[in-house]
Amino acid sequence: MRLLIGFPLAALLWLGFYHSSEYLQEQPRLERETEHLRVRLPVPVQLLYSAGDNYSAANANVFRGLMVTAAVTEAETYRVQGQLQRDAAWLNPWHEDNYYVGAAILPWNGQVAAGQYVLHHAARARSWDMWPAFFYAFNAMYFEHDMNRAAEWAERAALRNARNAPALRSMAAAWYERGDDPDIAIRILQAMHAEARDANFKLLLEARVQRLEGLKALRGAAAAYQEATGQAANNLTQLIGYAGLQALPVDPLQVGYRVDARGVPQLADHAQAVTNSESN
Incomplete structure (x- = not known):
């Protein structure tokens, strides 16, 4: 009824x-x-x-x-x-x-x-289409500044398209590197290195890991400097002698490092982005 x-x-x-x-x-x-x-x-x-x-x-x-x-x-x-x-x-x-x-x-x-x-x-x-995963990754990087999520979805896109996989994985590695936690980025890049088959890509990953190891050392020295002096560092040279830092690390990619407005060492390109966002 x-x-x-x-x-x-x-x-x-x-x-x-x-x-x-x-x-x-x-x-x-x-x-x-x-x-x-x-x-x-x-x-x-x-x-x-x-x-x-x-x-x-x-x-x-x-x-x-x-x-x-x-x-x-x-x-x-x-x-x-x-x-x-x-x-x-x-x-x-x-x-x-x-x-x-x-x-x-x-x-x-x-x-x-x-x-x-x-x-x-x-x-x-x-699940077969790389493009929505790639666009999602790009937006996470460009608009949301979430490098780890961007890299994760770039890797997912790589799994869906063998032809574009090397370029997508290279992109993912760069975005992981620009995340704000060097330890997490280093572990992810090392895992990617273990799975990589292309020799040139493995060399690039090794250089990125070395670059992040340098950043990690600089951040340790910056924390020690601030604890000892009560103020943030204004430049990288001030960090020599703190937390066992004997000399400024050499960036194998020749981009270098910088200190942002908060006194926190950053990868040179990323530091510039942080400074610009804080000034807006």
Whole structure:
């Protein structure tokens, strides 16, 4: 009996919603309205509108996102687009267009979290596809400054594409190296070295480990210097003689080391990034 009552009621609700939507679509719109997004319906309503088909509901969201032109710079439109693409990723994480649009548009328009949500879902669902994993890794590095997570997902991308694996693993090694904990980075790079087959790649990993060993020694000396003097070091030379540091370490990659604004030794390129972020 409940099924006999429930089905006609659901059908009537869906028909009512459908005709209401058709009516709204026929109403006059402001000029360029199709380029802006204002409304994101709750997921249950999206499913109701799509007769329960989650793939159709996801397609509708992606289509709405594709209608936004490159000329639109309004933050609210991209906020709504981020919500729509998150919904699409939940409804159909395998959707290829959704993750490509998410990677190309969302993070570059202030919707990093939404873009990463879309890419993470796609990377986990599309286990054969290197690109969502790679885009997720890139965003973790470039927008979120999480080098360890970036390197982890670059390695996952490498496992999915033998042709691009060497380049992806080299990228992962560089991002691991730029993480903020030398001990963790050294262990990861050593594990990668043990698994590496390419001789040139193994040499590069050895150089990166040596570089991080130098950073570790400098940080130990910096901690000893601060404890002894009560102030942070202003330059690397001040650290000689502390914590057994007899001379400044030589960077085999010839990039060098620097002291950031907090007196903490960093890899030269990473220190510059920290200084810039603190000055903004």
